[in-house]
Amino acid sequence: MKPMFIISSTCISPQNTFEGLEGLKAVNYPKEPVYYCQEPDFSKYINPVQIRRMSRALKMGYTAAIDALNKSGFTQLDAIIIGTGKGCMSDTEIFLHSIVEYQETALNATHFIHSTYNQLNGLIALNKKISCYNITYVHRGFSLEHALLDAALYFAEHPQSQILVGSFDEMTPDHFKVKKQWGYWKEEPLHGQSLLYSKTPGTLAGEGSAFFVLSSEKPKEPAVKICDIQTLYSPESDEVVSCLNNLLERNQLQKEEIDLLMLGENGDVNHAQNYPMIAGQFPEAEKIYFKHLCGEYDTAINFGLWTGYEILLKQMIPESMQLEVRSEKKTYRHLLIYNNYFGKNQGFMLLKLEN
Amino acid sequence: MQELTDLKQTLKTQIIESLNLQGMTPDDIDENAPLFGEGLGLDSIDSLELMVLLERNYGIKIEDAREGRKAMESVAAMAQYIVDHRTK
Amino acid sequence: MQERLVISGKGLYTALGQGCEVHFQQLSRAQHALGPLDFLQTNHGKNFPFGEIKKDTLELLEMAHHSHHQGYTRTSLIGILALEEAIRKAGLEKRENFRIGLINATTVGGMCEVEKYYFDILDKPGDYSQYSDTIDCADCTHRIADHFRIKHFVSTISTACSSSANAIMLGARMLQQDMLDIAICGGTDALTRFTINGFNALKNIDKTFCRPFDADRNGLNLGEGAAYLVLEKESHCLKRQAEPLAYLSGFNNYNEAFHPTAPNPEGEGAYQVMKRALEHARLNQEDIGYINAHGTATLTNDESESNAMKRLFPALPPFSSTKCYTGHTLAAAGAVEACFSLMALREQSVFANLNFKTPMPKLN
Numbered sequence: 167m168k169p170m171f172i173i174s175s176t177c178i179s180p181q182n183t184f185e186g187l188e189g190l191k192a193v194n195y196p197k198e199p200v201y202y203c204q205e206p207d208f209s210k211y212i213n214p215v216q217i218r219r220m221s222r223a224l225k226m227g228y229t230a231a232i233d234a235l236n237k238s239g240f241t242q243l244d245a246i247i248i249g250t251g252k253g254c255m256s257d258t259e260i261f262l263h264s265i266v267e268y269q270e271t272a273l274n275a276t277h278f279i280h281s282t283y284n285q286l287n288g289l290i291a292l293n294k295k296i297s298c299y300n301i302t303y304v305h306r307g308f309s310l311e312h313a314l315l316d317a318a319l320y321f322a323e324h325p326q327s328q329i330l331v332g333s334f335d336e337m338t339p340d341h342f343k344v345k346k347q348w349g350y351w352k353e354e355p356l357h358g359q360s361l362l363y364s365k366t367p368g369t370l371a372g373e374g375s376a377f378f379v380l381s382s383e384k385p386k387e388p389a390v391k392i393c394d395i396q397t398l399y400s401p402e403s404d405e406v407v408s409c410l411n412n413l414l415e416r417n418q419l420q421k422e423e424i425d426l427l428m429l430g431e432n433g434d435v436n437h438a439q440n441y442p443m444i445a446g447q448f449p450e451a452e453k454i455y456f457k458h459l460c461g462e463y464d465t466a467i468n469f470g471l472w473t474g475y476e477i478l479l480k481q482m483i484p485e486s487m488q489l490e491v492r493s494e495k496k497t498y499r500h501l502l503i504y505n506n507y508f509g510k511n512q513g514f515m516l517l518k519l520e521n
Numbered sequence: 522m523q524e525l526t527d528l529k530q531t532l533k534t535q536i537i538e539s540l541n542l543q544g545m546t547p548d549d550i551d552e553n554a555p556l557f558g559e560g561l562g563l564d565s566i567d568s569l570e571l572m573v574l575l576e577r578n579y580g581i582k583i584e585d586a587r588e589g590r591k592a593m594e595s596v597a598a599m600a601q602y603i604v605d606h607r608t609k
Numbered sequence: 610m611q612e613r614l615v616i617s618g619k620g621l622y623t624a625l626g627q628g629c630e631v632h633f634q635q636l637s638r639a640q641h642a643l644g645p646l647d648f649l650q651t652n653h654g655k656n657f658p659f660g661e662i663k664k665d666t667l668e669l670l671e672m673a674h675h676s677h678h679q680g681y682t683r684t685s686l687i688g689i690l691a692l693e694e695a696i697r698k699a700g701l702e703k704r705e706n707f708r709i710g711l712i713n714a715t716t717v718g719g720m721c722e723v724e725k726y727y728f729d730i731l732d733k734p735g736d737y738s739q740y741s742d743t744i745d746c747a748d749c750t751h752r753i754a755d756h757f758r759i760k761h762f763v764s765t766i767s768t769a770c771s772s773s774a775n776a777i778m779l780g781a782r783m784l785q786q787d788m789l790d791i792a793i794c795g796g797t798d799a800l801t802r803f804t805i806n807g808f809n810a811l812k813n814i815d816k817t818f819c820r821p822f823d824a825d826r827n828g829l830n831l832g833e834g835a836a837y838l839v840l841e842k843e844s845h846c847l848k849r850q851a852e853p854l855a856y857l858s859g860f861n862n863y864n865e866a867f868h869p870t871a872p873n874p875e876g877e878g879a880y881q882v883m884k885r886a887l888e889h890a891r892l893n894q895e896d897i898g899y900i901n902a903h904g905t906a907t908l909t910n911d912e913s914e915s916n917a918m919k920r921l922f923p924a925l926p927p928f929s930s931t932k933c934y935t936g937h938t939l940a941a942a943g944a945v946e947a948c949f950s951l952m953a954l955r956e957q958s959v960f961a962n963l964n965f966k967t968p969m970p971k972l973n
Contacts, residue, residue, distance in 0.1 A: 278807030300864035
């Protein structure tokens with residue numbers, strides 16, 4: 167895979183991440199088993215005509231994208247690539263409700279338009295007047311991974327490019343309720359470590375959006391590089407291990423060189439099986455967790471990628487992300503993320519700090 | 522005459538509500554100013570929503586988007602169109 | 610110089626019928642498949658013509674050899690049936706250890722079933738709960754991948770009407786970068802009350818048969834369908850002794866950033882993608898023998914596309930829209946029409962643009 171450097175990024179999540187990694191010092195915990203985002207002042211990013219029609223998902227996605235783009239200083243892009251598991255779910259739900267309520271007559275088209283999964287892609291291009299490659303991946307726990315893979319493909323074809331990649335998903339009351347019936351969520355909002363150690367079925371629902379401006383050229387200052395991404399569809403446990411070994415081999419890395427291992431554990435005992443096995447492969451690495459801070463959703467990996475990037479850049483791990491804190495401080499160079507989205511969508515992401 | 526004045530006032534409130542024009546009051550809308558482009562600055566998606574407003578509240582069904590645009594030039598034009606075409 | 614990519618299989622299922630042969634027959638005889646709905650429950654079933662596949666979902670289940678109560682949606686089933694043909698035609702039933710990718714596209718996934726039971730699903734668990742996780746785009750892709758035991762790479766793209774065209778492009782690019790040996794690309798969308806009411810709210814549906822590129826056109830007709838192409842490198846295809854049907858030599862994706870729902874009337878987006886696809890393929894305008902246009906028959910789309918074609922081609926080659934046969938199959942449209950274009954090339958015939966009487970005044 168063609169490596170890519172993260173030039174800038176923004177994350178809107180249930181924590182105060184919009185302000186940067188510092189925002190994780192004081193942790194917000196939910197009162198119900200569902201996390202909702204801390205919302206920045208959207209009106210600073212979205213004009214009044216548009217904001218009145220936009221759902222929360224669209225506002226979060228748009229604001230994260232524009233803020234990341236502003237920080238990069240780029241005014242033009244060569245590609246806008248977005249992943250979302252459910253798109254603007256609330257618009258889909260409102261339109262479904264209104265079809266029944268108004269018996270298929272006199273319906274507002276707005277919610278239908280916004281229910282289209284590539285709505286955010288179009289809006290960013292339209293408002294920023296950026297005509298370029300533009301695509302949306304909608305594949306549950308692979309949505310952001312495949313958006314990033316497409317960016318890597320694009321860099322392989324057009325090395326001198328600047329690409330905006332990101333993802334967004336929202337949790338809605340309807341969607342929470344449907345998944346609750348299937349035992350996706352815990353009965354109580356377990357906090358922090360008690361969620362990760364719970365050994366009971368279900369997790370916390372969550373939502374969020376993160377965007378990244380990428381370039382294949384390293385900036386002058388130290389930067390974080392996305393070295394590799396591998397997705398695994400419905401793998402057996404031995405396939406996960408052999409995939410991991412291949413990934414390390416093709417990146418010419420020994421297991422000891424992985425300084426930080428980030429695990430997508432969500433406290434759901436039904437989908438925890440591969441995590442201890444992966445953790446066991448890296449006894450030396452410090453383990454970092456994130457889903458107790460953002461909840462579980464299709465593109466929750468965006469919270470992981472964003473915090474992983476910030477941790478490498480700032481060489482600082484927020485206390486809330488570790489179960490045990492190591493005393494010796496060393497340089498963190500390689501960070502590996504392993505995520506398992508309900509068994510069917512699993513994968514690895516390898517990040518590296520380059521000076 | 523009073524009826525038309527009342528209708529215009531009601532219509533302004535309905536427009537603000539259905540288009541979610543946050544922070545606006547009926548008095549902020551000039552009944553003769555264009556709703557689209559200049560004036561209130563509405564767009565083509567709003568015009569679809571206004572057609573829904575006419576159908577749901579006044580039983581007026583506009584099939585042709587172009588006729589819709591004409592009927593919705595301003596609040597005054599819209600009120601007159603309602604008087605001429607309403608079924609409820 | 611990159612190695613050439615070939616298309617080695619195609620599979621189709623639309624209102625015109627199941628399989629490529631029946632499609633070619635009907636297209637050649639100028640026989641469309643639009644009419645009132647028989648299966649989908651909506652108040653609009655008799656108001657507009659639709660391209661509905663004339664099988665109910667139980668029949669489709671049987672055809673795909675799946676049993677009821679397991680959450681197979683109409684979208685998944687027509688996808689499975691179309692993809693089965695593509696795999697068979699490509700001679701891929703026995704696959705050895707190829708790295709096969711499935712790149713699927715859909716706009717509303719399992720909405721066709723979810724919308725029937727949405728309020729029941731919200732209320733309490735029941736038999737309909739089999740569909741509760743099918744509302745997104747990935748469900749049908751997972752079902753199709755599992756049916757054919759495709760594991761190496763599985764993805765879904767959703768970019769409205771360009772979805773499956775983008776799926777084909779991604780497959781081609783992944784082959785060029787040696788990430789796959791075989792890419793199976795396409796899309797599937799079933800008719801839903803959701804999309805019918807959405808397009809109706811946009812005032813985009815013609816009450817009569819749609820009239821692409823006609824001066825009096827007044828909107829689109831909706832359809833349903835699925836189509837897939839099998840792509841691979843030429844050497845890979847020849848090595849496994851399969852027959853290349855055509856080369857895939859150029860493509861492009863470009864967002865014109867004009868309006869949320871309407872195209873630029875000058876056709877900037879369509880012009881740019883056609884121009885760039887030709888450049889990618891290293892072809893000139895005069896090399897093109899037929900253009901299968903998007904041609905939805907909405908007022909704005911056809912004006913925009915006509916202007917784009919006129920701008921790009923000094924001498925306009927024959928062009929037509931085939932939406933008047935199948936209806937607009939949304940996410941599947943790109944792959945459906947790629948299959949039609951393959952037939953046009955292989956059989957050296959172009960398909961008539963039905964219901965065309967009056968040229969647009971500005972376009973002679």
